[in-house]
Amino acid sequence: MDGNASAARxxxxxxxxxxxxxxDWRSMYPYFTRFQPEDDQRFWFYNxxxxxxxxxxxxxxxxxxxxxxxxxxxxxVFVFPTTLGxxxxxxxxxxxxxxxxxxxxxxxxxxxxxxxERAGYYYEHWDELYQGWKTRIKALIDExxxxxxxxxxxxxxxxxxxxxxxxAQNHYxxxxxxxxxxxxxxxxxxHTEFLMLGYGAYVVFFQFCKQAFPEISDQAVARMxxxxxxxxxxxxxxxxxxxxxxxxxxxxxxxxxxxxPAAVLAALAGRGEGGERWLAAFERAREPWxxxxxxxxxxxxxxxxxxxxxxxxxxxxxxxxxxxxxxLASRPTEALRAERDRIASSYRDLLGSDEERAAFDQMxxxxxxxxxxxxxxxFYCEHWFTTQFFGKIRQFxxxxxxxxxxxxxxxxxxxxxxxxxxxxxxxxLAWAAGSQPxxxxxxxPVVASRKRMLAALRDWSPxxxxxxVPEALNDPAVHMLWGVxxxxxxxxxxxxxxxxxxxxxxxxxxxxxxRVLTDVNQIGEVRxxxxxVCPVTAPSWAPVFGKIKAAVSDIGGxxxxxxxxxxxxxxxxVVGTGDATKRISTGQLVRVDGDRGIVQVIx
Amino acid sequence: xxxxxxxxLADVGAVGVGAAGADAARAGGKAAALGELARAGMxxxxxxxxxxxxxxxxxxxxxxxxxxxxxxxxxxxGDLAGTARVAGDLRARVxxxxxxxxxxxxxxAGYRSLGAGAVAVRSSATGEDSPEASFAGLQDTYLAVxxxxxxxxxxxACWASLYNDESAGYRRRQGIGEAGLAMxxxxxxxxxxxxxxxMFTRSPVTGDRSVVAIEGTWGLxxxxxxxxxxxxxFTVSKVTGEITGRRxxxxxxxxxxxxxxxxxxxxPVPPALQGAPCLTDEEARALAExxxxxxGHFGAPQDIEWxxxxxxxxDAAERIVLLQSRxxxxxxxxxxxxxxxxxPRAVDHVLARFRKAP
Numbered sequence: 001m002d003g004n005a006s007a008a009r010x011x012x013x014x015x016x017x018x019x020x021x022x023x024d025w026r027s028m029y030p031y032f033t034r035f036q037p038e039d040d041q042r043f044w045f046y047n048x049x050x051x052x053x054x055x056x057x058x059x060x061x062x063x064x065x066x067x068x069x070x071x072x073x074x075x076x077v078f079v080f081p082t083t084l085g086x087x088x089x090x091x092x093x094x095x096x097x098x099x100x101x102x103x104x105x106x107x108x109x110x111x112x113x114x115x116x117e118r119a120g121y122y123y124e125h126w127d128e129l130y131q132g133w134k135t136r137i138k139a140l141i142d143e144x145x146x147x148x149x150x151x152x153x154x155x156x157x158x159x160x161x162x163x164x165x166x167x168a169q170n171h172y173x174x175x176x177x178x179x180x181x182x183x184x185x186x187x188x189x190x191h192t193e194f195l196m197l198g199y200g201a202y203v204v205f206f207q208f209c210k211q212a213f214p215e216i217s218d219q220a221v222a223r224m225x226x227x228x229x230x231x232x233x234x235x236x237x238x239x240x241x242x243x244x245x246x247x248x249x250x251x252x253x254x255x256x257x258x259x260x261p262a263a264v265l266a267a268l269a270g271r272g273e274g275g276e277r278w279l280a281a282f283e284r285a286r287e288p289w290x291x292x293x294x295x296x297x298x299x300x301x302x303x304x305x306x307x308x309x310x311x312x313x314x315x316x317x318x319x320x321x322x323x324x325x326x327x328l329a330s331r332p333t334e335a336l337r338a339e340r341d342r343i344a345s346s347y348r349d350l351l352g353s354d355e356e357r358a359a360f361d362q363m364x365x366x367x368x369x370x371x372x373x374x375x376x377x378x379f380y381c382e383h384w385f386t387t388q389f390f391g392k393i394r395q396f397x398x399x400x401x402x403x404x405x406x407x408x409x410x411x412x413x414x415x416x417x418x419x420x421x422x423x424x425x426x427x428x429l430a431w432a433a434g435s436q437p438x439x440x441x442x443x444x445p446v447v448a449s450r451k452r453m454l455a456a457l458r459d460w461s462p463x464x465x466x467x468x469v470p471e472a473l474n475d476p477a478v479h480m481l482w483g484v485x486x487x488x489x490x491x492x493x494x495x496x497x498x499x500x501x502x503x504x505x506x507x508x509x510x511x512x513x514x515r516v517l518t519d520v521n522q523i524g525e526v527r528x529x530x531x532x533v534c535p536v537t538a539p540s541w542a543p544v545f546g547k548i549k550a551a552v553s554d555i556g557g558x559x560x561x562x563x564x565x566x567x568x569x570x571x572x573x574v575v576g577t578g579d580a581t582k583r584i585s586t587g588q589l590v591r592v593d594g595d596r597g598i599v600q601v602i603x
Numbered sequence: 604x605x606x607x608x609x610x611x612l613a614d615v616g617a618v619g620v621g622a623a624g625a626d627a628a629r630a631g632g633k634a635a636a637l638g639e640l641a642r643a644g645m646x647x648x649x650x651x652x653x654x655x656x657x658x659x660x661x662x663x664x665x666x667x668x669x670x671x672x673x674x675x676x677x678x679x680x681g682d683l684a685g686t687a688r689v690a691g692d693l694r695a696r697v698x699x700x701x702x703x704x705x706x707x708x709x710x711x712a713g714y715r716s717l718g719a720g721a722v723a724v725r726s727s728a729t730g731e732d733s734p735e736a737s738f739a740g741l742q743d744t745y746l747a748v749x750x751x752x753x754x755x756x757x758x759x760a761c762w763a764s765l766y767n768d769e770s771a772g773y774r775r776r777q778g779i780g781e782a783g784l785a786m787x788x789x790x791x792x793x794x795x796x797x798x799x800x801x802m803f804t805r806s807p808v809t810g811d812r813s814v815v816a817i818e819g820t821w822g823l824x825x826x827x828x829x830x831x832x833x834x835x836x837f838t839v840s841k842v843t844g845e846i847t848g849r850r851x852x853x854x855x856x857x858x859x860x861x862x863x864x865x866x867x868x869x870x871p872v873p874p875a876l877q878g879a880p881c882l883t884d885e886e887a888r889a890l891a892e893x894x895x896x897x898x899g900h901f902g903a904p905q906d907i908e909w910x911x912x913x914x915x916x917x918d919a920a921e922r923i924v925l926l927q928s929r930x931x932x933x934x935x936x937x938x939x940x941x942x943x944x945x946x947p948r949a950v951d952h953v954l955a956r957f958r959k960a961p
Contacts, residue, residue, distance in 0.1 A: 213814075343842050
């Protein structure tokens with residue numbers, strides 16, 4: 001790229017051409033997600049952290065509902081003084097976002113008064129409110145799990161008559177579908193109820209540390225705050241436990257590299273008491289811990305461990321081998337806790353005065369109060385709940401497939417939720433009328449066309465940002481959540497030829513062959529000693545960290561999953577590179593410098 | 604024979620006059636710090652210090668009546684020519700005057716006890732206001748000095764450096780008298796480092812006390828001090844050991860010395876090494892850890908000269924020697940407002956932050 005700094009700019013939304021082969025992409029998404037002419041005046045960035053792939057029509061619900069909930073909480077419930085909510089747009093299947101700031105000082109003042117009371121109440125009662133939150137979110141999970149998809153029998157069950165329920169099964173098709181969406185919306189409201197407040201406390205501590213220690217790394221700040229008993233590690237801990245049990249019960253010979261989960265489970269059933277014991281433990285671990293998604297809960301095809309056992313079964317042979325040679329360690333929680341406290345007290349000692357130390361104690365204390373939520377909510381929301389949610393939608397897909405509207409259940413995800421509503425109405429009417437639904441002719445060509453478009457959209461390279469570059473982007477929340485800073489924007493504008501740059505999230509320098517994964521389902525391809533290069537990681541990727549030498553991601557800041565796990569494993573990580581998965585190929589020798597946030601291809 | 608004028612480096616502060624402050628007055632700051640480090644178990648090249656009494660004797664021999672010193676002290680601050688003339692005269696006499704035999708013998712014996720090989724002869728100033736401190740540099744450090752006669756010459760040259768034009772002019776401007784002048788001299792066995800340099804136990808750029816800033820180059824650190832190379836730099840967290848900054852410099856020349864001396868030679872660095880880091884990450888971390896210990900020992904951020912010995916693999920911490928440590932003064936002198944002060948409730952920090960526009 002030539003030209004000086006002022007000449008460099010991002011394309012305007014109106015300048016984006018339709019991706020070849022997907023010219024009709026707009027038909028997949030609701031009108032309110034389209035860029036408007038006046039959107040050219042604003043700065044948008046591609047939310048590749050949550051949406052690293054083109055959006056199937058149904059999956060836009062994971063943008064629509066979360067943004068509806070997060071904005072409600074920041075703008076209307078807690079009344080953050082300087083920020084309203086987040087707007088999103090879709091172009092060529094990709095989700096772009098912008099935050100709406102409040103800049104009028106009077107307006108900020110008016111909002112600040114309310115914010116002080118409301119946010120203050122939540123911070124002051126955090127532990128108690130968070131306990132209540134867990135109860136409510138578990139109730140939501142129970143509720144979504146218990147939702148049934150009607151079978152639409154030829155004749156209603158006699159209990160409808162004897163119980164005089166007065167409502168036939170076709171009614172529950174729509175009601176239960178709506179309940180799924182309504183519960184998903186409730187879950188997201190609860191998710192964002194605490195989220196921004198949690199991050200807020202962290203941001204304040206983070207900024208204090210950066211001022212007091214201008215050269216402190218983001219990760220050092222994160223390590224002072226990080227929880228030890230984090231739910232995120234639990235699924236992986238369960239796998240280690242199952243590996244130990246396999247050896248103890250004498251069934252470890254079944255866990256070999258490349259083993260098929262179905263074959264292993266079948267063989268275990270014939271292995272007597274040891275096999276039974278293992279299978280029972282496996283079922284116990286599965287619920288809820290295998291609800292962990294291979295993604296981050298934003299795409300229907302990021303299946304959970306329970307849905308697709310190949311991910312956990314790819315990790316088991318290695319853990320079993322480690323049990324045999326005595327090298328399988330548990331997380332050294334006591335040592336981790338001691339190290340966290342040592343780091344915090346070392347920085348504390350280096351502060352300039354007792355006043356600063358007292359302020360440090362207050363801020364760090366508050367962070368540690370809010371952090372259990374920040375670290376654990378994802379398992380409840382994006383993993384456990386969302387796995388159940390997509391599972392139910394898939395069952396509605398099966399109903400539509402049985403009714404002949406769709407060719408197969410999975411096709412339901414090619415329809416927007418309002419279109420599914422229509423298709424279900426069609427099925428309800430046809431069942432009542434004793435006729436055939438009319439949807440096959442309408443929806444099957446639509447589904448086929450959308451699948452082709454999605455494939456074409458995968459080949460489109462979304463610009464990292466659109467619109468005029470802001471004069472200053474110093475919103476620490478944007479930095480923390482998305483890894484987007486002024487420096488990131490500059491790097492986006494001027495990609496360097498020789499090195500991939502990002503946020504150094506875990507220190508150290510190593511070299512090794514790259515393994516580029518663009519799809520989480522390729523996780524089984526990772527080999528020992530490779531350097532993982534991926535769009536973004538999630539808790540279910542944990543087993544892979546036992547194999548790799550370093551992690552590189554397109555998306556993420558110092559508090560992203562890859563950063564946290566890499567620090568715990570003590571391996572270098574560079575996150576938020578923007579485009580590492582595009583610029584690095586599997587097999588290339590790369591050097592990862594987790595101190596400077598640089599990844600170089602060296603051979 | 605009990606030494607009267609010299610003291611083993613490791614004994615400075617431990618024996619002799621007793622109190623550390625008084626020892627620093629006799630042995631100078633550099634020797635006192637090196638003695639402290641040695642006794643704290645850190646590696647310091649073995650050596651001895653020629654204490655200030657020897658300087659007093661030498662100056663007395665060079666200016667028996669005190670007339671020259673009196674004349675120098677009486678000159679007005681602006682009289683540069685006069686200062687240069689009188690100081691030059693004194694300088695020449697101090698550098699040339701024969702030492703009292705017992706002093707010369709004691710220095711020679713000290714030199715032999717170091718193995719009679721190559722040594723470094725370095726001045727050790729006695730006070731904060733000393734002009735030597737302001738003009739610290741190469742002129743009062745002599746590297747790879749070989750042979751007893753050469754050592755005696757360089758010791759006299761160190762003493763004479765107190766009468767160079769800059770030092771004398773500085774004293775005139777500051778109104779510092781000539782009577783209380785004193786200087787000690789350190790004689791240490793030369794080291795043959797693979798790399799050497801300086802480190803600050805806080806960031807010289809931001810004042811951040813949580814990091815150690817290291818600069819280094821191939822060979823002797825004199826190439827770096829003399830500004831002949833752009834050194835490699837590393838910033839290492841004291842707390843986590845992370846290397847949070849690094850830059851590889853263009854190290855075109857390196858200083859080294861030969862066993863038969865004399866002095867150091869500047870050699871071109873092979874092209875492949877010019878841009879290669881002179882420290883591994885492990886070595887940078889070991890240096891930072893040592894810097895942290897030194898700071899802890901003295902109770903304040905330090906400005907340290909170090910050398911890393913040999914190319915043999917092994918524990919980096921075992922191969923580092925310290926050549927000097929002195930208190931960091933620039934940031935120490937600055938007042939800084941607290942970044943934050945305690946609030947009635949912890950949440951007030953957050954509420955205040957979010958009331959401001961980002």
